[in-house]
Amino acid sequence: MEHENRKALVAILAGGYSPEGAVALWSGKHLEKIFEGDKDYHTYLIHVNKDGWHYEDAKSNGQRFHVDRNDFTLLLPTEGKIKFDLAVLFVGGSPGEDGQLQGYLQITKVPFVGCDLLSSAVTFNKSIASRLVRSFNSPVVHVSPSIDVFYSVPIGDSTVLSTLNTGYLSLPVIVKPANSGSSLGVSKVSDISQLTSALARAFEESNHIIVEQFIHGREITVGVFRISNQIQILPITEIVHSNKSAFYDAQTKLEGNDETQVITPANLSEDTKKRVEAGAIELYEKFHLNGLVRIDLMLQYPDEKVFFLEVNSAPGQTEYSIITQQLAKAGWQGARLVDFYKQLFKEALVIKY
Template sequence: MKPVIAFVTGGYSGEAVVSYKSAITIEQNLDPEKYEVYRINITPEEWFHPTADGGKIPVDKSDFTLTIAGKKIRFNGVFIGIHGTPGEDGKLQGYFDLMGLPYTSCDAAVSALTFNKRYTVAVAAFGGIRVAKSLHLFKAQPLSSAQVLAQLKLPVFVKPNNGGSSIGMSKVNLPEELAPAIEKAFKEDAQVLVEEFITGREFTIGVYRSKGAIHVLPITEVKSKKEFFDFEAKYTPGLAMETTPAEIDAALQSQLEMNAKKVYELFNCRGVVRMDFIYEPEIKEPFLLEINTVPGQSEASIVPQQVRASGGTLKDFYSALLDECLA
C-alpha cells in the first residue's frame, strides 16, 4: 500500500499567492509511484480537496479526513506547502500534532519561534551565532524615532516581525525616513523589528535532514539590483541576481555550511529550511538574518535551484523529505 499524503497549500495571509506558485512545482514532483497524494486547499473560508471537474470535497476538521464516494480517506502524512499563517507559524503543526499526523516541516514550537524574527535572532545569539543589533517594537508601546536612534546606528532595516516575502520592509538611511518606515511595517504586523544594516555579501542556504543526517544544499549568493532584496526584487525576474552555487573559496563555503548546520541543530529544525546570512568581510563572520521553515518551491525559487545545482531532482528531494517525515 502506498502512503496516503495530504499536500496542503493556500493559507490565510497575503503569502497565499506565493503558496499557490510553490504548489505547481510541488505537485509536479511528488512521486505518484510512491505516494497517493491529495491536494488540500486551506483558505480562511474553507478547507477542501479540489476535484478534477472543479468540485470541492470538504475536509472534516475533527479528524482531518476526506470522504470520497462514500469512502473515508485517512492520511499517513502531510506535505506542508503553505507560506505564512497558518502553515509556517506553527498553528497547523499544532493541529496535526493533535491529530497524530507527521508532517514535513519544523514542529509547532520551532515554527512559531522562527516566524518571529526577533525571537529567532535572540535564540541564535544565545547559541553563539552572530546577529545584527536590533530593537523589537510593539504597537501597544511605540518608541519614538529619537528613542530608536539613541540605541541603533543608521542605516537600519525596518520590517514586520512576523511574516515573510519581505512585505512591508524598508531600508532607512536618514533620520526623517524612520517614522514613515515604522508606520508602514506596523500596517503589516503589531510587532516591528528595527535592525542595524550589515554591509557584506548575502548568502542563502537550504538545509534538510534525511536518513537522520543533516545535509547542506549548494549555497546561493544573492545580489539585488534594488537597494535590498525586497518583495519586488524577490518576485520580479531580473531584479535580483542569484548565483548557485555561489562563487566563493573553500574556506568561506566551509564556514557558511558549518554555521548553517549549527543553526539547524540549535533550533532543532525538521524538513527543509532556508537561512539567510550576511557575510561581513571586515570581521570575516557570517551574521544570521532569518530562518524560513517553509521556503518557496516555485520553479524560480532558491531551494529548487539549489537541488538542481546539487545534481539531484526535485522528485527525489521531496521523496526524501516525505520518507524522513513518515519514518
C-alpha cells in the same frame, strides 16, 4: 480509506491566510505536478485559506470538497472517506510558518514533513530567533544589534531616534515585522526622514517590529535538510544587487528585477564556504529543525564575518524558487527530484513529536 492502488495518501497543504499564500499555493501545485502518476504516493492538494480548507476534485469537474478538521479527513464521492498517511506544508505565514498547523497535525496524529510546532514558532518570530542565536554563543554566527518596537506601546519614532542618538544603532537600519515572511513590510532606512513611513509599513504586517543594524556585505542563503539522521547542505546561493542600496525585498522575490542576480553556487572562498556550512548546520541542530529549510545570512565586509538574518522553515519550492535552483545544482532534478522528496517523506514517517 486505503487507496485502491495501496499508495500512501499525502495531503499537500498549500496557501495560507497572509499575502504570502499565493506563492505558497504555487509551491504546492509544483509538488503535486512532480508526483503526478507516481507509483508510491497519491497526492491531494488542499487549499488553505480563511474561508476553509478544500480539495478541488478533478473527477467531479473541479467541485470543492472541504476537509473535516475534526479528524483531518476528506470525503469524496469517488473514493469515500480518505484518512491521510502524511502531510506536506506549503503554507506561507499564518497558520503554516508560525506553528499553528504543525500543532494541529500533532494533535490529530498525522505525520508531516518539516519543523514541529515549537521550532516553527520560534523561527517565525525574528526577534525571538535572533535572541536565541545570540544565546547560542556560536563561534561562527553573529547577530546584529536590534531593538523591538510594539504597536501597543506609543513610542515609535522617538524610541528609535533615541537609540540612534546613543550610538547603539546607526544608519542605515532595517525596519521589519517580527513575524512576517517574504520580506513583506521590510524597509531599509538610510535617512532619518524615511523612518516614519518605514515603521508604518512594518506595522501594517505586524504589531511587533524590529529595527536592526544594517550589515554591509554579501547576502547569501543556504538550503539545509536532514535525511537518515544526517544534516546536509545544498549549494549556497548569493543574491547580488547592482544597486548597492537595494536588498532582497518582497517584490524582487516574487517578480525579480534586472538589478538583482541569484547566483548558485555562490563564489565563496573555501574558508568562507566552510564557515557558512558549519554555521548553517549549527543553527539547524540548535533550533531542532526538520525537513528542508532555508537559512538566510550576511557576510559582513571586509572580513566576511557571518551574520544571522532568519530561518525560513517553509521555503518556497516553485519551479523558480531558490531552493529548487539549489536542489538542481546538487543533482536533484527531473526524476531525481521525486526521489529527493520521497526521502523527506520517509524521514517524516519515523519522526516522533
